[in-house]
Amino acid sequence: MGFFDKLKAGLDKTRKSFTEKIEQLVVGYATIDDEFLDDVEAVLLSADVGVHTTAKLMAEIKSGIKSKEIQAPEQLKPFLQTKISAILAEGATPDRLFAAQPPTVIMVVGINGVGKTTTIGKLGNYYREQGLKVMLAAGDTFRAAAIDQLEIWGQRTGAEVISQFEGSDPAAVAFDAVQSAKAQKADILIIDTAGRLHTKANLMEELKKIKRVISREIPDAPHETLLVLDATTGQNAINQARLFGEAAPVSGIVLTKLDGTAKGGVIVGLKAELHVPVKWIGVGEGINDLRPFVPEEFSRALFADK
Numbered sequence: 001m002g003f004f005d006k007l008k009a010g011l012d013k014t015r016k017s018f019t020e021k022i023e024q025l026v027v028g029y030a031t032i033d034d035e036f037l038d039d040v041e042a043v044l045l046s047a048d049v050g051v052h053t054t055a056k057l058m059a060e061i062k063s064g065i066k067s068k069e070i071q072a073p074e075q076l077k078p079f080l081q082t083k084i085s086a087i088l089a090e091g092a093t094p095d096r097l098f099a100a101q102p103p104t105v106i107m108v109v110g111i112n113g114v115g116k117t118t119t120i121g122k123l124g125n126y127y128r129e130q131g132l133k134v135m136l137a138a139g140d141t142f143r144a145a146a147i148d149q150l151e152i153w154g155q156r157t158g159a160e161v162i163s164q165f166e167g168s169d170p171a172a173v174a175f176d177a178v179q180s181a182k183a184q185k186a187d188i189l190i191i192d193t194a195g196r197l198h199t200k201a202n203l204m205e206e207l208k209k210i211k212r213v214i215s216r217e218i219p220d221a222p223h224e225t226l227l228v229l230d231a232t233t234g235q236n237a238i239n240q241a242r243l244f245g246e247a248a249p250v251s252g253i254v255l256t257k258l259d260g261t262a263k264g265g266v267i268v269g270l271k272a273e274l275h276v277p278v279k280w281i282g283v284g285e286g287i288n289d290l291r292p293f294v295p296e297e298f299s300r301a302l303f304a305d306k
Ligand SMILES: Nc1nc2c(ncn2[C@@H]2O[C@H](COP(=O)(O)OP(=O)(O)O)[C@@H](O)[C@H]2O)c(=O)[nH]1
Pocket: 110, 111, 112, 113, 114, 115, 116, 117, 118, 119, 195, 228, 256, 257, 258, 259, 282, 283, 284, 285, 289
């Protein structure tokens, strides 16, 4: 299966909870009235696009009705598809940032279990396939298993992994890794971090410290701070984005587990409510199941006919 087909299949449940409900509504109403609009609002709210985005879309629908762009219920679906594509395409940025001088340093943050380490493995593979020299840093020292997991990805992708031992200082690991990446002329260094510590404040302090250490070695690094969010958590993903944004300015979002979730609509809310672009999407656990986010492709998959 190609990536688009996987994405489309992955969004099946989202489509059922959203696009198909809109289609059913359209069939159920002959004309546009307040009741129809209330039902549309309910569908949007249940689709995980969020309260603000729902309000925004409802305002657009109402002005579309006024301007006669929408004259009958069946015109709602194409109208929404256009508006949602536009939201997703706003501020779309390239999938990667390259430093003026290598290495480009990418720091990966997010809570436990969202898919950070897996994403790093896939990202490493993506860049390796482009002929770039990739290094990985095992900055999640909270659990030994997290270090082993990154080592395995290193073996699979042929990327060198810089690691210390369980419980060591993640900022020291990051320091070592930056030194090695410079000395060995790596093109890209991707740093894993812990998603859980004894307290939330500890975690945020640790991320700040890692950032400080990195930027002491390379002034404009990290060039990218990717926040990994799990699509299956729906609205909670938006709250996590707010929380992490306070500790480390996030430059891009990776939305994982879009395979088989009914909450894929959260991508629309993320885009509309936080001003951080979604840069990558994950549709499975395999090495090729991560791709740059292409808004047009996503909305095509979301609104596709079965
Ligand atoms: N279905 C699916 N599973 C994923 C995806 N990304 C990661 N996972 C799985 O999510 C689990 C947690 O991933 P991990 O990378 O260890 O998360 P971390 O704690 O943030 O480092 C693992 O079982 C991964 O295989 C994805 O896009 N789709």
